Amino acid sequence: MFFLFFFSLLLLSRHHCAEVYEISPAQPLSEGQTLVSPSLVFELGFFSPNNDSGKNKYVGIWHKSIFPRKVVWVANRENPVAASDTLAMPSNGSAAALLDSGNFVVKDDDVGADPLWQSFDYPSDTHLPGILLGFDSKSGDTNFLTSWKSESDPSTGMFLVGLTPEVPSQIVVWINGSTPYWRSGPWDKSSYIGLPGTNNGYINGLKLDDNVRQETRYNFFNFGDTLAYSDISSDGILKLMYSEHGENWILDFVAQNNSCDKYAACGPFGICKSSESPTTPICKCLKGFAPKSHEEWSKGNRTGGCVRQTKLVCETNTNQSVASRKTEDGFLKMVRLKVPDFHEYITSLDAEECRTHCLKNCSCLAYAYVNNIGCLVWSKDLIDMQEFAYGGEDLFVRLDRSELGNARLTDTFKNTRDTLQEYIRKHDPSELFIYNFDSILIATNNFSITNKLGEGGFGPVYKGKLEEGKEIAVKRPSSSSGQGMEEFKNEMLLISKLQHKNLVRIMGCCVKDDEKLLIYEFMPNRSLDTLIFNFGLSRIVEATQSLSNTHKVVGTLGYMSPEYAMGGVFSEKSDVYSFGILLLEIISGSKITSFYYSEEQLGFLAYAWQLWNEGRGLKFVDEVLADSYSSSEVTRCMHIGLLCVQDKAADRPTMPDVVFMLSSEKDPPPPKQPIFSNFEN
Known part of the structure; x- marks a missing residue:
């Protein structure tokens, strides 16, 4: 065995619990002791799977400070030790150490020499940053991951993970080393093309080194200072985990997450x-x-x-x-x-x-x-x-x-659908799919009134159920809304960028003739009412329906940014504009849709700007607050509100900037006069 070639498991007296940084002939490792890496990242010692109190003992490596413990390498996975207490080096002058990478190396006295042996050349079920998975065609050396037999048995299981020999290569999970169970699709120099939606740390840190001259091909990954590993479970599931702060493991990617990921689920053709x-x-x-x-x-x-x-x-x-x-x-x-x-x-x-x-x-x-x-x-x-x-x-x-x-x-996108598909790919939203109009008709029962969830100024929203059972909500702008293709594309792409587990998720769109539909996941309890029946933050403060309904653009009058109200173009900065309006409304106790200062014929924003510019901002404060407010805080909030309602989106702060300014004592930059305020959309 490669491990026992360098080490001897000897029956010696039990030592007290301690951490050591090297194993040598003079300093063996006893059960109860652990070998640690220099920065205490990894630890090597004796263990029993699942804390089994049985007699079988294994020598393994795990991350020292992250629980639950994940064993990333097992030395004697086929040969558990029944009654051994001590791990010792042979008396040939060599010593063993554990590196902060998790690599367990055997070295001799020559400081600059390569290791005599290293665990990274013999991975178990886990791929650590720095391990090369693949093969050397000249030497015949191969590196694969092999699963445990079960969660309580580290011996070699039935699943194997490695690279295929063809060009470009793929990652494949095999059963018993020969029958494909899952594959990644070919490597395109930046990712494996059979894994869409994995534009995250896994793909960004993943590399494939294909050296044609040397006839070597290795897959590896590196996340910098972030701790991570990928492994193959005893039931054939390949996953990647990471830990940002070294406290707990977080699932980043799982290869087999639906029934189609099983190899050849639908057979040939x-x-x-x-x-x-x-x-x-x-x-x-x-x-x-x-x-x-x-x-x-x-x-x-x-x-x-x-x-x-x-x-x-x-x-x-x-x-x-x-x-x-x-x-x-x-x-x-x-x-x-x-x-x-x-x-x-x-x-x-x-x-x-x-x-x-x-x-x-x-x-x-x-x-x-x-x-x-x-x-x-x-x-x-x-x-x-x-x-x-x-x-x-x-x-x-x-x-x-x-x-x-x-x-x-x-199965191709023609005319408008071609243009829309190209637009989606160009702007790379996270998860968007173009649906067939007939499938939406079937899902919503021809937009039946019984499927109608509600209606806003833009038009109705319908509940539907796709063929595969997924419940959806379909936003169908009315024909009189005047929303053009550019406005539709901008709205779709903006919402796709706002995906969050606690927000309604856009799934895609559907375009046919004059129909332009947005497809959302369905959320029960009518939560869609406040999320997609109107535009952004403007729905947080209820406006009178007679003033808030509009048939030109999808939004609430007064809260819409200039670029959206006049051109149908909006971005994350559009909601910053709406936030600024709400902030100023809270200060004044007035609504932009009903405010008018008749003495000087000024609208809401024009009046706010004039008072702030003349140093009379406190006159803007709602009288019912009397003396119950801090004048400096009110002035600061008014200042920030005016920055948020700048005419040009580029002049507005981002929401993180707004949060910083609200919590900081540093003076914000001076706002420009909002010229758009003269028109008061």
């Missing part, structure tokens, strides 16, 4: 779409294909997949010229997909050349041109495809021309 059920995927065959066994599909077993209904022209007319074939076989564009397994990488081709290459070869069943990768083609059964709500790649599937018909229009 089947596309999987996740459902509300964690165990039941929604499977459909590609256009031009049908279930291989209708009987099995009717029973819910779709793993047999689908078969082609009409042979390709190139298969039936093998004597035809290439030129004539081009006019008969075609490609169906499928969008937002996890591309199939078993790709072949064709170098130095652009998108059109990639298409031509596939069309010329009858064995080519599909192709994709992926940013930062290039041309990928498939000549084997298209398997393990998944349809995502957002992200993913375009896949062009080869079909007989007769099978295409109008199908090419079915």
